[in-house]
Amino acid sequence: MSKVAVRLVLNGDDRAVFVDPGQNLLDVLRRELGDLTPKYGCGQGTCGACTVTVDGEVRLACLTLAEAVDGCRVDTAAGLADGAELHVLQEAFMEHFAAQCGYCTTGMLMSAATLLRDKPSPSRDEVVEAISGNICRCTGYEPIIDAILAAARGSTTGSGRR
Amino acid sequence: MIEFRKELFADERDDTLKEVGQPTRRQDILGHVTGRSPFFDDHLFDGLTHLKCVRSPHHRARIRHVDTSAAERMPGVHRVLTERDVPVNRNTLLSLIDFGKDDEPALASGQVNYIGEPVVAVIADTDRQARDACAVVRIDYEVLPHVLDVEAALMPEAPVVNETYPDNSFDYHDRYDHQKLRFGDVEAAFAQADHVVEARYQMSPIEHAPTEPNGAIAVPETNDRIACYTSTQALFFSLGTTAKLLDISSARLHFIGGTVGGGFGGKVDTVVEPLAVLGCLLTGRPVRYVYDRAEEMQVSSPRGGERWYLKDGVMNDGRIVAREFRGYFDGGAYTRLTSYAIIKGTAHLPGPYTIPNVSANVYGVYTNRTPASAMRGFGITGVDFAIECHMDRVAEAIDMDPIELRLINAYRDGDMKPHRREAKNCALIECMQVAAEKSGWVLGESFKNLSSRVNGGGERARIPNTRTDQDGTLGARRRGERGPHTPPAEVLNGVSPTVPGRAVAGSGYASTASASAPTSVPPSAVPTTPATPVPVVAASSSAAPSSAAPSSPAPQAPASAHGEGSTATPAASPPGEEQPAQPPSPRRSAQRFSSIFGTRRR
Numbered sequence: 001m002s003k004v005a006v007r008l009v010l011n012g013d014d015r016a017v018f019v020d021p022g023q024n025l026l027d028v029l030r031r032e033l034g035d036l037t038p039k040y041g042c043g044q045g046t047c048g049a050c051t052v053t054v055d056g057e058v059r060l061a062c063l064t065l066a067e068a069v070d071g072c073r074v075d076t077a078a079g080l081a082d083g084a085e086l087h088v089l090q091e092a093f094m095e096h097f098a099a100q101c102g103y104c105t106t107g108m109l110m111s112a113a114t115l116l117r118d119k120p121s122p123s124r125d126e127v128v129e130a131i132s133g134n135i136c137r138c139t140g141y142e143p144i145i146d147a148i149l150a151a152a153r154g155s156t157t158g159s160g161r162r
Numbered sequence: 163m164i165e166f167r168k169e170l171f172a173d174e175r176d177d178t179l180k181e182v183g184q185p186t187r188r189q190d191i192l193g194h195v196t197g198r199s200p201f202f203d204d205h206l207f208d209g210l211t212h213l214k215c216v217r218s219p220h221h222r223a224r225i226r227h228v229d230t231s232a233a234e235r236m237p238g239v240h241r242v243l244t245e246r247d248v249p250v251n252r253n254t255l256l257s258l259i260d261f262g263k264d265d266e267p268a269l270a271s272g273q274v275n276y277i278g279e280p281v282v283a284v285i286a287d288t289d290r291q292a293r294d295a296c297a298v299v300r301i302d303y304e305v306l307p308h309v310l311d312v313e314a315a316l317m318p319e320a321p322v323v324n325e326t327y328p329d330n331s332f333d334y335h336d337r338y339d340h341q342k343l344r345f346g347d348v349e350a351a352f353a354q355a356d357h358v359v360e361a362r363y364q365m366s367p368i369e370h371a372p373t374e375p376n377g378a379i380a381v382p383e384t385n386d387r388i389a390c391y392t393s394t395q396a397l398f399f400s401l402g403t404t405a406k407l408l409d410i411s412s413a414r415l416h417f418i419g420g421t422v423g424g425g426f427g428g429k430v431d432t433v434v435e436p437l438a439v440l441g442c443l444l445t446g447r448p449v450r451y452v453y454d455r456a457e458e459m460q461v462s463s464p465r466g467g468e469r470w471y472l473k474d475g476v477m478n479d480g481r482i483v484a485r486e487f488r489g490y491f492d493g494g495a496y497t498r499l500t501s502y503a504i505i506k507g508t509a510h511l512p513g514p515y516t517i518p519n520v521s522a523n524v525y526g527v528y529t530n531r532t533p534a535s536a537m538r539g540f541g542i543t544g545v546d547f548a549i550e551c552h553m554d555r556v557a558e559a560i561d562m563d564p565i566e567l568r569l570i571n572a573y574r575d576g577d578m579k580p581h582r583r584e585a586k587n588c589a590l591i592e593c594m595q596v597a598a599e600k601s602g603w604v605l606g607e608s609f610k611n612l613s614s615r616v617n618g619g620g621e622r623a624r625i626p627n628t629r630t631d632q633d634g635t636l637g638a639r640r641r642g643e644r645g646p647h648t649p650p651a652e653v654l655n656g657v658s659p660t661v662p663g664r665a666v667a668g669s670g671y672a673s674t675a676s677a678s679a680p681t682s683v684p685p686s687a688v689p690t691t692p693a694t695p696v697p698v699v700a701a702s703s704s705a706a707p708s709s710a711a712p713s714s715p716a717p718q719a720p721a722s723a724h725g726e727g728s729t730a731t732p733a734a735s736p737p738g739e740e741q742p743a744q745p746p747s748p749r750r751s752a753q754r755f756s757s758i759f760g761t762r763r764r
Contacts, residue, residue: 020288036204037197039423041373042455049373077197090195094187102194103201103373103423137373137424 006070010035011079019066026050026061029076037077037106041135048134051107052076058114060133077106080113089113089151096147100138108134112148121152170592190421201374201423202391203452207381211240213441213451214292216282216299217461218274221308221530222321225272225281229300233284236298238291240445243283245271248440249409254497255431255535258402263333265326266496266533268407268436274303275323275495276530278461285441285449308530312469312490315529323495323528329637332493332501332526339525339634341508343487345580346519346626348475351484355475359559362471363548367464367492370537374423376462377452378435380442388439389416395429403432404439415439427536431463431498466500466534467492468544472552475519480562480570485512487522489545494533500526503541509581510542513549514590515571516622520580523634565598569609576619584623588614 003018010033017032026043029035029052038061041049050061053075080087089112092098099105108131115122115130122130127148136144166183168175193199230242245251251271252264270281282299286292308323309315315323315330322328331339352358378392394400397419405412422429434451441449453462468491475484489507493500504526512520557564572594573585591614598605 020290030203031206031210034206036206039201039374040203040452041375044455047373047455081196086195093195094191097185097188097191099188099191099194101372101374101422101424102190102199105194106197109195135373137371137426 004067006066008069008071009073011075017066021067023066024062025052025054025059025064025066025069025074028066029061029074035076035078039103039106041103046135047104048107048111048131049104051110051134053110053114056114056117058111058133075110077109080109087113088154089116089148092147092151093144096143096150098140098143098147100136100140104134104136104138108136108144112151115148116152122149124149127152167592167596170596171589174587193421199421201421202377202379202393202419203374203450205379205381205391207379207448210379210448210450211285211287211441211445212289212292213283213285213437213449214289214296215280215437215457216284216296216301217457218270218277218279218281218303220274220303220305221277221310222306222323223274223303224306225270225274225301226304227300227302228282229302230282232298232300233282233295236286236291236295238287239284239295240287240447241285241441242295242299243269243285243437243440243444244281245269247444248407248436250407253403253407255399255403255499256497256502257406258399262497262501263326265324266498268440273306276532278457278532279495280437280461283437283441283451285445285447310529310531312467312492312525312527312529315527316490316525321530323530324497327497327528330528332497332504332528333636334501337636339636339638341504341522341524341526342634343508343511343520343522343524343580344628344630345521346484347629348473348484348486348519348521349629351519352473352475352486355483356478357476357556357559358473359476359552359556360471360473361552361555362469363551364470365468365544365547367467367531367534368537369459369462369464370424370426370428371458372422372424372426372428375453375455375458376429376434377450378438379448379450380435380438381448382442382446383416387414387416388442389418390435390439392417392419392435393422393425393429394419394432394435395422395425395427396432399430400432400435404436407436408440408443410443426538427465427540428462430536431533433462461532463494463498463533463535465537465540465543466494466503467531468548470545470548472548474552474556476556476560478560480560480567482515482517482556482571484519484521485515485517486520487511487524487545489522489524491524491526491541492529492531492534493526494529494531496528496533497526498533498535499540500534503536505541507541507545510545512580513546513553514573514588515568516573516577516585516618517571517580518622518624518626563605565594565603565605566609569594569605569612572614574614574616574618574622577622578625582625585618588618590614 004021005016006019007014007016015033017028019028019032026038026040029038038052039049040062041047043062045060045063048060052059052061054064054069055072080090089109093105093109111131111134115127119126124145127145131144164183168177190199228244230244233239234242245267248268251267251269253266254262254264256262257264269283270279274281281301284292284295284299286295307321309320314320320330323330327333329339333339334341374393376393378390381389383389390404392400397417401412401415401417405415434453438449438451468489471488473486474482476482491500491504504524508522508524511522553568554564557567569591572590573588574591575586575588577585579585591612595605595610
């Protein structure tokens with residue numbers, strides 16, 4: 001089985017990688033490109049722990065063929081912060097206790113960041129809808145929703161970037 | 163939104179807490195929001211290999227032959243493991259604290275006892291290659307009869323699930339096939355109760371479904387050690403169990419955990435680490451063994467199913483005078499932590515209520531299901547569901563408000579629990595009062611004034627004369643010395659008001675309490691007193707409160723219902739017949755076990 005060359009822009013950096021045909025993006029991000037922020041939870045597109053964006057659209061990395069992102073822009077939670085300066089959502093999650101075990105957090109942040117990009121002042125229902133594909137088994141949804149709404153209001157005390 | 167009711171028990175509390183009630187940040191939150199928290203799978207290694215298992219498709223089958231030759235020739239395969247590769251292929255988790263017998267292999271040996279039991283493990287360069295190689299392992303099974311129901315498993319003709327426990331039940335104190343609780347005399351109390359309410363409750367197994375599946379990566383370290391990155395919730399259990407199964411010094415193992423992607427008890431068992439470390443030892447390569455989601459659902463241990471039969475004797479004024487339990491924990495094919503769940507659950511009976519006569523037989527049963535284990539209050543949650551459903555049924559049976567029924571019977575400070583510990587720091591009454599207030603549930607005036615600190619103790623602190631029995635002595639079923647484990651006839655609608663003094667027809671309970679002569683009672687963990695014919699329930703069996711309980715009130719005056727002398731307690735016994743000091747337990751395991759897992763006393 002010959003490898004396939006894939007070029008992508010990962011969190012702003014040009015990257016190139018050889019992948020196996022049929023290999024999923026989650027595997028390639030984690031094992032080949034060393035970005036461990038997307039997590040494996042189910043491998044079947046139900047839990048949202050591997051949520052990333054491809055050309056700005058929310059995607060589940062476990063269901064995305066790595067070959068299919070050739071020439072695309074891929075963003076993960078690793079790109080949310082700017083060096084030591086956290087994203088406003090990360091600040092808000094910290095302030096609102098919006099993580100317990102932390103395993104769903106990166107996927108949750110990617111769904112939320114995409115929402116706020118498209119809709120800077122979402123309603124509570126829109127927040128719920130935006131993270132409806134992200135399962136938090138610690139069931140800490142309320143603080144997560146509060147954090148996203150607080151980030152949207154810009155009411156976190158930190159200096160997180162938008 | 164947390165609301166503190168600091169006016170309650172204010173005098174018992176040094177209310178200068180700096181952290182409780184204050185918003186705070188998790189210490190690990192920065193790692194979580196940046197995706198840098200080091201979950202076990204967030205470690206990359208050159209030459210990483212992947213381990214997958216060939217699993218039993220049968221509930222129960224004999225393994226006639228295993229042929230791994232084709233798998234060994236598959237591309238990328240480094241090693242195929244079978245039971246012969248596991249140095250000590252038999253373990254039980256709690257053997258590390260000397261509780262229970264080794265009953266579970268790491269890889270099935272000769273027989274499989276549940277669907278998904280691992281038989282062969284394949285280690286290959288990629289996950290895909292390991293799966294492909296698993297697909298060509300040939301296992302010749304002779305399918306055997308299986309049993310999936312706890313009560314069916316206790317029938318004499320049931321197939322033996324787990325050869326270590328041929329009665330299909332866990333052995334307690336090396337003596338009994340169940341955990342016993344005896345306090346007072348439930349039979350006598352049922353005979354005099356105004357109503358007897360019986361019901362059966364069934365809880366299904368529940369999978370924790372953590373977002374991060376169970377997994378481990380074992381990596382060769384320098385100095386001949388193996389590092390193991392693991393999702394475990396019980397790092398030293400995992401280390402000790404791995405050392406035992408692989409027969410190596412624990413000093414050679416370096417376990418790294420502490421960042422768990424959701425556990426809820428589902429990562430307490432040590433299942434993945436031993437095979438990962440074994441693979442690492444045999445191949446010299448890093449080995450990653452992670453459940454996929456299907457395995458997590460099918461194979462990782464759930465909260466076990468539980469079946470409970472409850473029987474309450476209650477007076478018309480709401481006093482519960484007797485409660486009898488028969489409980490069956492479905493442990494699945496191997497013990498894991500079911501034995502502990504039952505000890506914990508039995509110590510919890512009869513729930514947070516002061517009941518003068520309590521009896522319980524609780525069985526840890528082996529069935530051909532996925533082995534069950536820890537999950538969030540296991541041993542407690544299931545029976546609490548049964549108890550609280552039953553409280554509602556009892557309230558219906560006597561036409562009483564269900565909250566008021568609970569208020570009447572709730573533990574108060576100084577009351578005696580059936581496991582011979584005094585109830586302290588009780589707060590159930592206050593908790594229910596606040597819950598009723600918040601939910602707009604209207605309580606009678608007298609119920610609003612009840613207090614956990616008033617009218618407890620006294621007669622409610624008495625340890626009654628207690629009948630003991632030898633029901634369930636080990637091996638009796640196999641020797642045919644005891645009849646089949648007949649479940650009671652289905653109790654329709656759960657409520658069976660009976661004529662006082664008459665047992666519920668077909669209940670199967672009446673035969674269980676064959677009292678032994680005092681001299682024949684061997685020491686056991688259950689403190690005993692000589693069986694005497696002292697009536698346990700002083701109240702009359704007639705519907706009206708009896709003269710033996712002069713202050714016995716109408717239901718509207720529950721506070722006095724628990725005044726001293728008014729409850730259903732034994733007639734005064736001579737001073738010499740007071741409860742003797744707790745006999746020293748001759749059995750090491752139970753004592754040591756409880757000293758480790760024992761409830762911290764306030």
